[in-house]
Amino acid sequence: MRFRHRAAALAATLALPFAGLVGLASPAQAATSATATFAKTSDWGTGFGGSWTVKNTGTTTINSWAVEWDFPSGTKVTSAWDATVTNSGDHWTAKNVGWNGTLAPGASVSFGFNGSGPGSPSNCKLNGGSCDGTSVPGDAAPSAPGTPTASDITDTSVKLSWSAATDDKGVKNYDVLRDGTKVATVTGTTYTNTGLTKGTDYSYTVQARDTADQTGPASGAVKVRTTGGDDGGNPGGGDKVKLGYFTNWGVYGRNYHVKNLVTSGSAEKITHINYAFGNVQGGKCTIGDAYADYDKAYTADQSVDGVADTWDQPLRGNFNQLRKLKAKYPHIKVIWSFGGWTWSGG
Template sequence: MIYTEGQTWETGYSGQLTINNDGDAALTDWTIEFTLPDGAEVTSLWNAELQTSGGTYIVTPPSWGADVPAGGSYGIGFNGSFSGGETAPVTCLINDAPCSGEAPDDTEAPTAPTALTATATTATSITLDWDAATDNVAVAGYEILDGTGEVVRALVGDTTSATVGGLSPDTEYTHTVRAYDAAGNRSAASAAVTTRTETDNGGDPSGPGDDRRVGYFTQWGIYARDYLVKDVDTSGTAEKLTHINYAFANVSADGQCFMANQTGEGDAYADYGRSFSAADSVDGTADSWSQDLRGNFNQLRELKEKHPHLRVHISIGGWTWSKNLSDAALTQDSREQMVSSCIDMYLRGNLPVIDGAGGTGAAAGVFDGIDLDWEWPGSAGHPDNTYRPEDKENFTALVQEFRDQLDALATETGQDYQLTSFMAADPEKIEAGYEVAALMEDFDFITLQGYDFHGAWEDTTNHQSNLTPIPNDPGPRTYSMQETVQAYVDRGADPADMVMGVPFYSRGWTGVPAGPDGDGLHQSATGAASGPYEDGIDDYKNIKDLSGYTLYRDEAAGTAWLYDGTTFWTYDDPTAMEQKVAWAKQQGLGGIMAWSLDGDDAQGSLITAIDAALEQP
């Protein structure tokens, strides 16, 4: 492995670690450990995971893997700060062997990239394209630099397009791009391009603000949780949302959307059969036995009448109901059948008659779009769910079919129908299941899983929704929103088209010792903490008032947790929500999504904190 230094500026510099594999087999696992001179430190690193132990930096493959092929190389870039003097590593080991520090017999730099242009802009991002550089051996990747010469994006491979996010609206930015090879030689920078970002972020024009505020309403929340559509109104939540996703629509074994079947699956009673009293109705009027639409669907229609800016999407799939989606997406015929059945049932509103409710057009006007929640294409989800390697391309084709049929319906009705999707956080699942660039052509926006990173299915306490990597995270897998967002951006997503998910619930363990810091974090547990609906999980509205617990925070990661010496709950309170929103805005993301609205308290404290933070300049 070799180290090469890149650009330097007043208080910082960029560097690269390049692993050269001279063996005849791929290097599938590697660990780099290095130290820096006094006054120098790593401030950000890409293409790998970074942990620190004392003054030693420990670099390991990213969570989605980074095999170094036989005869090939792999580059890891970083930005650092220094106070003068040397910046090169003082000590360096790779897999416990000394780094060679010697470059291959290649001292020729690549040619400079040409024809750098800005091909797309939003209020918070700029997409750049360029013509490829050439090299006497091979170009290993590219670096995008800002107007000060600092590296703001580093790319591995032959890609010649990238999006720079986290920018400010209506602001000029200057960028250049340069190429590098496996020996660490860097080209001269391309000609500079100066671009001004848009004045707004392209969010929905109506509603409480430009940023999207999406909340999931769960069909089953009206039972044990006693959370009704009316509560979305009385808590003040409805006026702060732009979208409600109704969870979930079911897909049958033969690939069609359905409300309820002969085996008892589905709950058409909650959807449109239940009669709500005047006290439980949004409009204060009791349902009558003769209505063709009752239940949650009718309440959602009343909610939209009271809050015209709201859009309501039907969410298809979910953890349990994704089990038939791989089959439904398998062929062109099956995709057409599934999409047609879902649009007919939810957007045209043609419901089967059950207990006197339903019929042709009964639910027309309730739903404004489709939200796809396939967990997960190409990867395991619920134990009963089917998945295949070909799900990746089939999901793209399914999304295209939805887009085509929605566009045709829009032409027919004169209405606008949106198409969104809930997407995985795990970079391995992203790689296995999504052709991101192609998908983003058809989605209005996507929401990212920003929670369930850890839970009581593991025997060690941890954060479930951290923004940034956690030092000394014990795993078994490490996650952070930073890595998730970067994985999508690297594959062609615009940050402004991504909405970050946040949890309105907590994950908990019991039998937890205090540990060296006394806070219970990263400690072995004997099991899941007791919960009212299932062990290991509870709503924010219940967690917030626990007595006998001490509150802890990681400000940078936007996490909070409660610990009483035995039980540990990782959760998000209003302060953590404000931290998460601030981070999402810095990344140029397009808003916030909450799972799920029934976890908030009667005053809507979490959504209020989110709304206030989004409104901040």
């Protein structure tokens, strides 16, 4: 979310002491410590104003900071300033902006926010350390894993795969979050979520945990729609034709690819795809857009089956993705349309 910058007025009200030590990379900075303190600056019943103050209580300069905390369900940040604030479910993270990340020994900085709901922060961490300045984290938090790739989507399950996170001491495991709620902890980089509802949209992210039990930032989200739904898994509906119109140039401005037919749930419902267009030249059918049709390389997360194209494979682009779609949904028939606009005169 995007936040505006303004000076945070700190009211002398309820102060909850949360603090943490900053775990930095070099031995010379090992004794660096800091505290983070929360204060509720106003309360209007349905919401409140809050402020965090980060103070360098150590003897060396802090170059960046990140405050994490949990809110009870129903409480959330609605706007913030002087920090970049994000969340994964009820877990919130505030990171310094470009101008206020460096703190000399004894210096402090504040950032504020408005919130809704009655709750107060808990389980605070500052740069992965505890919140009272009594301990130093053993290492830096892990990086974000790669955005998950969804494959093997059925009425009730989906397989997720992602690239590994990195950490200076080693990654211990990964939390898999569905719509912001943790559904599994795994040691590898794949997970199959079962027990889902057919024809339903879900969003998945992944967080890494290192050997010091520090969690890193969440990955990007992948949106998934399970198969099945309104038509009971019978897209044909007897003699009915359910045709989708797929344009080869849609991979450019619209950024719409064959895999979108899967993630949106359309592939389960349609019976035919009208692929447009091929050209007509000299009375012969020819390729309309060579790059989009058979040359464009797809990464694993863009591909229907989660397998990346290679530089030397003979067929890539939309044609290869449609081939993979046909293997996954054999009921679909692909019709290649020729002509259209100025291409019908040949």
